[in-house]
Amino acid sequence: MNLHLYNTRLRDKELFKPQDPHRITMYVCGPTVYNRVHIGNARPAVVFDTLFRVLKSLYPEVVYARNITDIDDKIMAAAQASGDSIAEVSARFAQAYFDDMDELNNQTPTIQPYATEHVPQMIAMVERLVAKGHAYAAEGHVLFAVQSMPDYGKLSNRSLDDMLAGARVEVAPYKQYAGDFVLWKPSNEQEPGWDSPWGRGRPGWHLECSAMIETHLGETIDIHGGGRDLIFPHHENEVAQSQCAHDGELFVRYWMHNGYINIDGEKMSKSLGNFKMVRDLLDHYSGETLRFALLSAQYRSELSFSVDLLDQAKSALDTLYGGLKQLQSLEAIKPDNLNDQPFYQALLDDLNTPIAIRELHGICKAMLQAKGDEQAKLKGLLLSCGELLGLLQQQPEGWFKQAVSDDAISADKIEALIEARQQAKRDKDYGRADEVRAELLAAGVVLEDSREGTTSWRRE
RNA sequence: GGCGCGGUAGCAAAGUGGUAAUGCUGUGGACUGCAACUCCGCCAUCGUCGGUUCGAUUCCGACCCGCGCCUCCA
Numbered sequence: 136m137n138l139h140l141y142n143t144r145l146r147d148k149e150l151f152k153p154q155d156p157h158r159i160t161m162y163v164c165g166p167t168v169y170n171r172v173h174i175g176n177a178r179p180a181v182v183f184d185t186l187f188r189v190l191k192s193l194y195p196e197v198v199y200a201r202n203i204t205d206i207d208d209k210i211m212a213a214a215q216a217s218g219d220s221i222a223e224v225s226a227r228f229a230q231a232y233f234d235d236m237d238e239l240n241n242q243t244p245t246i247q248p249y250a251t252e253h254v255p256q257m258i259a260m261v262e263r264l265v266a267k268g269h270a271y272a273a274e275g276h277v278l279f280a281v282q283s284m285p286d287y288g289k290l291s292n293r294s295l296d297d298m299l300a301g302a303r304v305e306v307a308p309y310k311q312y313a314g315d316f317v318l319w320k321p322s323n324e325q326e327p328g329w330d331s332p333w334g335r336g337r338p339g340w341h342l343e344c345s346a347m348i349e350t351h352l353g354e355t356i357d358i359h360g361g362g363r364d365l366i367f368p369h370h371e372n373e374v375a376q377s378q379c380a381h382d383g384e385l386f387v388r389y390w391m392h393n394g395y396i397n398i399d400g401e402k403m404s405k406s407l408g409n410f411k412m413v414r415d416l417l418d419h420y421s422g423e424t425l426r427f428a429l430l431s432a433q434y435r436s437e438l439s440f441s442v443d444l445l446d447q448a449k450s451a452l453d454t455l456y457g458g459l460k461q462l463q464s465l466e467a468i469k470p471d472n473l474n475d476q477p478f479y480q481a482l483l484d485d486l487n488t489p490i491a492i493r494e495l496h497g498i499c500k501a502m503l504q505a506k507g508d509e510q511a512k513l514k515g516l517l518l519s520c521g522e523l524l525g526l527l528q529q530q531p532e533g534w535f536k537q538a539v540s541d542d543a544i545s546a547d548k549i550e551a552l553i554e555a556r557q558q559a560k561r562d563k564d565y566g567r568a569d570e571v572r573a574e575l576l577a578a579g580v581v582l583e584d585s586r587e588g589t590t591s592w593r594r595e
Numbered sequence: 596g597g598c599g600c601g602g603u604a605g606c607a608a609a610g611u612g613g614u615a616a617u618g619c620u621g622u623g624g625a626c627u628g629c630a631a632c633u634c635c636g637c638c639a640u641c642g643u644c645g646g647u648u649c650g651a652u653u654c655c656g657a658c659c660c661g662c663g664c665c666u667c668c669a
Contacts, residue, residue: 297597362669447619489609493617
């Protein structure tokens with residue numbers, strides 16, 4: 136079983152060879168908790184959760200860490216605006232993030248470290264960088280000297296000269312070189328801060344990840360993931376800090392970056408204001424529908440996000456759950472492994488989820504045509520494959536009857552109307568029967584009569 | 596200016612040097628009291644122009660268009 140992954144570091148797909156096949160280490164950049172996350176923030180969570188599942192199917196132990204950044208100027212601003220403390224704001228939005236990620240069927244990462252719980256490690260790392268000549272203190276700040284690292288810019292494939300030519304860099308007076316970035320910055324009395332050798336202050340943006348990776352996963356990790364927009368400066372600077380602190384030891388073996396979610400051809404982002412909050416989408420679509428939509432494109436591709444996309448995801452899931460519903464009473468026979476399955480092969484090829492989903496449909500179709508044990512095996516296969524994607528794990532009845540919005544018609548009322556329609560049908564009063572069906576359809580409920588005369592229902 | 600990505604049916608999205616998966620939608624039919632579900636069938640020549648090749652959507656070149664990063668960003 137060979138897993139191939141696209142490695143940003145090499146700009147090529149390559150065979151995944153872990154450092155230690157008994158213990159895989161993966162780190163993914165989590166949110167800065169100053170507000171609710173949008174669907175673009177959810178993409179890496181879903182993508183790397185899927186990778187987490189695949190890795191667990193291949194290796195005995197996978198340590199997956201996803202951080203919570205709970206100290207940041209944006210959190211300070213949010214706290215100021217709301218009147219709550221920084222701790223209250225970050226705790227509230229961290230919990231909101233966990234809730235949203237749960238809704239999307241993401242498994243809980245092995246470790247969810249908080250930046251504020253690793254400040255001593257960050258300070259220690261800065262001290263080491265200063266001692267090794269890679270960083271310098273100036274006016275209460277400590278800066279990383281990018282020119283001290285020959286390979287700086289390698290991950291993002293850019294040279295120092297080119298970067299500065301872009302000229303969006305604000306050159307602070309305390310910088311020795313325009314491209315140097317902040318490791319530590321001073322805090323005033325109103326701002327949160329920690330005592331350090333350079334005075335009371337707080338860490339720069341990139342430092343936390345380096346410190347938490349070192350603390351929990353070691354100097355060299357197998358996989359580091361995040362959105363494409365983090366390649367520079369965030370990940371480039373993480374590499375710089377970590378490798379220089381570790382005397383050049385390789386920091387990350389496989390760098391993985393997911394593409395953006397686009398709306399009308401443009402990147403969804405907070406600065407453009409064209410984002411959709413996960414929470415708001417959940418008012419209209421189930422978490423599983425959102426997850427399916429996010430997996431409908433290969434993770435490195437951009438994904439065109441729209442109401443259409445979500446409707447399509449919902450319909451596709453209806454088809455798959457519809458197949459499972461037909462065989463509800465059939466006991467599934469789970470496969471021992473998925474090794475020979477095209478579905479699995481697709482995922483092992485850099486998480487080709489569109490092909491994996493195609494295979495899901497193929498298995499479902501084959502399942503409905505099969506008989507006996509073969510059918511039970513295909514049902515088990517479909518469920519096992521679905522599990523690897525974090526899909527199809529609920530009862531079909533539950534899928535079809537879940538009410539997504541609060542003002543949906545109740546199940547009791549639906550049942551009552553169905554009984555009224557059954558009576559009308561018995562009376563051959565088809566006009567009345569159709570009336571009831573139209574009434575329910577208007578409320579978003581579709582009726583399905585069976586050959587036996589029973590009627591089941593589902594929400595659209 | 597530097598670096599990079601992409602243009603495939605109405606929508607979404609794979610893929611391959613030998614005339615293009617899959618899903619959704621639409622549509623024809625079977626089934627149904629009528630529907631829904633299900634089943635059978637139909638619906639693209641892959642941005643443009645050149646080149647290489649027996650043959651290119653797939654390789655090369657040019658061009659057009661769109662998008663991204665260049666210290667807020669998943």
